[in-house]
Amino acid sequence: MLGLSKQASLYLSLLLFLSLQSSVLTLTGTASQCQSAPFVPGYNLAGEGFNIVTLRRQGAYVIDMRTHLNPSGTCTLYHNPLQGNALQKVISVGLNKDKLGSLNVGGTGSDAYSFASTRSREDQHIFSLHYMYCTHYSYRVSNRPTLSSEFRGDLDQLPPYSASTKADYRRIIETYGTHYINKVWLGGRYRRLSAIRTCLSKLNGLSTYQAHDCLSLGIKLSLKIIQGSSETHTCSKILENMDTAASYSAGLHQHVTEVTGGNGWLGEFSLSGIDASGYETWLRSLKDHPDVIHYSLRPLYELALSWSTMIGLYLATHDYLKEHGVSSGTSNPRCSGRPNLDYNCCPIETRRGNLRVTIVRAWGLKGDPVGKTEAYVCVCWYHFIIVIIISFASLLVLIEVWDEDVFRDDRLGSCVRNLRQGSHTFICSVQRGGIEIRYSLTCDRHLTGNQCQDYRPVP
Incomplete structure (x- = not known):
């Protein structure tokens, strides 16, 4: 999953700010x-509880994020170059401008997971992530932080962990x-899944990689972020979210942002035209x-003040x-030997499937004036002779009845039928x-569809 290229002007101010670490500030x-x-800004966004x-x-808050005075009654003030060098205070638990980094944690209860799970149950999808961000501030708490009074009080009341006290620990986790x-690294981020x-x-003639690249181009x-592109025409189906192969009304893709x-922007915009005013206001x-x-996390149990409580929180979190x-296991569909299905079981063309033809019975077949008639039936389909099971390439089936002779076979009759999905029986008169x-x-x-002309979602 690839990120978008960032605007150079956006990062110029970021790099300058992060490099100003002299005592003058x-x-x-x-x-x-x-x-x-x-x-x-954002002084209290560290020290907060987090559910992975x-x-x-x-x-x-598990850390005291309100105390800004040192034991001597003083505090640390910063000149903020992003706000006219205004003097601003920070809490006493620590502030650092560190190298940028991130920790991405996946959660089974997150909005992104819920979106992906729902889509996966509906149809076969590939997921594409686009994102952009800028960072203005970064803070961290001290190695030995002061706990918030509420969190300390809740920890003090915890009994040793057991089956009977599991609910007490679960309430701590829920809170x-x-x-x-x-x-924490503070600023702004846009993500589109x-x-x-x-x-x-x-x-529609697009690989999943081409679809991702077209979405990137549209954004x-x-x-x-870029001006014009010769690739717009080739990406028109993705940018307009329109299926032209099977007329599927739900479109080629869905997203969550x-x-x-x-403030001032919800992250929604048109992919088929310039729509940047909300984005620029947000920046x-x-x-x-x-x-x-971005954030860095530490386990909650590390803050426990007693060995018994630490072990209890560890076990409760584990449970x-x-x-x-x-489960991370997945089962892939199997479709080998099907000429119209590619490696991931996607159809290459519409109006394709499998046809099974059965000759149920025959009667009154007379071809030779003398002797027994040696009858046989060929199911002919374009230039093919089809027997019992085939993959069809037409919407018609042709039935011909011939009398087999030594020198020349005699054609007794034929009939043509339109093929329709499902099981059907008909009489061919000769x-x-x-x-x-x-x-x-x-x-x-x-x-x-009757002729396999429509698209059907399959997980």
Whole structure:
């Protein structure tokens, strides 16, 4: 999954800010200065409980993120170059400008997981992630942080962990999560997770990689990250989200977006035209309204003040994660030997499937004026002679009845029928007799309709 190229101008201010680490930017404030100075933006976004199953911050703090005064009654003040060098205070648990990094944690209760699971149950998809971000601030808590009074009080009341006390520990996890945020990078982030219908894209002549590249192109053009492209025409089906091969109304792809930090933009825009005003407003708002875009986590049990509580929290967290785990095993469909299905069982063309033809009975077949008539039936399909089971390449089936002779076979009659999905029986009348034919037509995977002309979602 590839990220979008970032705007150079966006990162210029970021790099300059992160490089300003000299003592000129900081000073020790007096009590009156500490009282009047505002906190730096996002000062309290570290020290919060975090649930790695839901991938959500809990809104409950395990670290004291309000205390800004040192034991001497002073505080640390910073000149913030992103806000006119205004003096701003930080909490006393620590602030660092570190090298950028990230920890991506997958959760079975997250919005992205829910979206992907739902789409996977509906149809065969490949998932494509596009993202962009900018970072303005980074903080971390100290190695020996002061616990919040509420969290400390809840820990003090925990009994030793057992089956009978499991509910007490589960309440701690439900309130504070499984981990806590000990380091944060603040700014803004946009993420778009797209579910691309693998087989419908194939029918429209697009590989999943081409579909991803077309989505990338559409996002860059719409947000004015690049100017124009000769590839727009080849990507028109993806950019307009329109299926032309099987007229499937739900489109080639669906998506869910997540906008973190800033305001004035929900992350939705048209892929088929320039639609960047909301995005540009959002970018300008990030320095004043940052949010967590990357974070580093530590297990919650590490903050326990007693050995008994630490072991109990560790076991409770282990049990909780085990209960909410998901198997990583997947089963791939098998479709070898089917000429219209590719390696991942996607149809190459519509109006294709498997046909089984059965000669049920025949009567009154007379071809030779003298002697016994040696009758046989050929199921002819274009230039092919079809016996019992075939993969059909036409919407018609031709039945011919011949009398086999030594020098020349005699054609007794024929009939043509339109093929329809399902099992059907018909009578083919010939000279003074007839034959009864039964056929069964099964559309290839992902195809449906009377003539297998429509697309059908298959997980």
